[in-house]
Amino acid sequence: MNKAQLKALEAYLALLAKNSAAASDYALKDHFAQQLVAHLGSEPPTPAVYRKAVGAALGEIPEEYKKQAVQVAREFFPFLMSDLKGVAQIMQSGGYRGFEEVSAVATQTRIRSVPDLIAVAVKHEHAAAFAAARGTYLKALRERGLDAASIALRGRLATALMYLCRDREFTPEAYRTAIDRVMSALPDEPPRQFFVQVAREFYHFLRETPGAEQGIKADVRFADQEVFA
Numbered sequence: 001m002n003k004a005q006l007k008a009l010e011a012y013l014a015l016l017a018k019n020s021a022a023a024s025d026y027a028l029k030d031h032f033a034q035q036l037v038a039h040l041g042s043e044p045p046t047p048a049v050y051r052k053a054v055g056a057a058l059g060e061i062p063e064e065y066k067k068q069a070v071q072v073a074r075e076f077f078p079f080l081m082s083d084l085k086g087v088a089q090i091m092q093s094g095g096y097r098g099f100e101e102v103s104a105v106a107t108q109t110r111i112r113s114v115p116d117l118i119a120v121a122v123k124h125e126h127a128a129a130f131a132a133a134r135g136t137y138l139k140a141l142r143e144r145g146l147d148a149a150s151i152a153l154r155g156r157l158a159t160a161l162m163y164l165c166r167d168r169e170f171t172p173e174a175y176r177t178a179i180d181r182v183m184s185a186l187p188d189e190p191p192r193q194f195f196v197q198v199a200r201e202f203y204h205f206l207r208e209t210p211g212a213e214q215g216i217k218a219d220v221r222f223a224d225q226e227v228f229a
Contacts, residue, residue, distance in 0.1 A: 004045070005037050008079040015091070028065075031185075032072040035060065038181050045080050059167055062120060114185050114228055118156045121163035130162040130206070137205040140213040150221055153228060157182075157195060158202045175203060187227065194222040 012033060016026045039053035054073045061069050078086025126134075137158055141151045164178035179199050186192045197220050204212035222228075 002042060005040060005080065008076070008082075009033055009037055011087075012076050012079045028068060029072050029075075032057070032061070032065075032069045033076050034184055035069075035181065036073060036076060038177055038184075040080075050077060050080065060164060114160070114182060117163070117182070117185070118160050118228065121159045122156070124163050124166065126159075126162050126166065130165070133202070133205045133208070134158050134162065136212075137202055140205070140216060141218075144213070144216050144218045146218055153222065154198050154201070156228060157198045161199060161202060170206065175199075175206075191222060191227045194220065 013026075013030055016029055035057040036053055039056040040049065041053075043049050050073075054070075057073075058066055058069055075090055077083075078090060134155065138151055138155050141154060146154075160182060161175070161178050164181060165174055168174055179196070182195060182199075183192055186195060197217060201212075201216050204215050
């Protein structure tokens with residue numbers, strides 16, 4: 001995220017924080033805006049670049065959230081483009097205070113945090129290759145002597161990464177984007193360091209790297225599992 005993108009995101013979120021009708025709406029809009037920024041890369045913002053980022057972000061969002069995500073994309077665009085007239089029009093309309101359409105499913109399963117992401121991810125039917133890699137990873141964790149709680153936590157984080165990489169070609173760049181999206185939602189450095197370690201371990205299983213089990217650091221644990229619960 002470059003300085004211009006950060007400034008635009010902060011301005012958009014500041015408007016929502018002051019005027020959002022519900023904290024849950026703010027959290028969901030924050031989540032979608034972060035996804036858009038993650039897909040923008042370092043290219044100068046143009047309508048074409050933004051459309052590409054929106055398309056990529058929508059590809060990662062469950063069907064029941066897509067209408068809400070499109071609304072966020074419309075709202076965030078003038079902030080990103082420093083379009084003061086467009087920002088003023090959004091403020092005058094007042095539509096940013098909530099969502100134009102909220103489905104019953106979305107209300108029940110909103111993605112506000114890493115635990116919400118995991119809850120959605122575990123219900124998703126993942127590609128066979130991803131599921132097989134996760135199974136091999138969990139088996140390796142057991143063979144390294146990790147306890148059940150530690151294995152379950154690593155398994156949940158692996159599932160979240162699988163979900164964020166779904167429906168696209170699996171590349172190092174796509175994996176890094178998935179990691180960045182989770183990192184931005186974690187509260188401080190300890191859970192981030194643990195998550196990065198798990199991501200590194202799981203990556204080699206996804207790539208079917210020979211000796212992938214050697215990258216497992218069994219002594220790296222994270223006690224506060226509620227962060228990822």
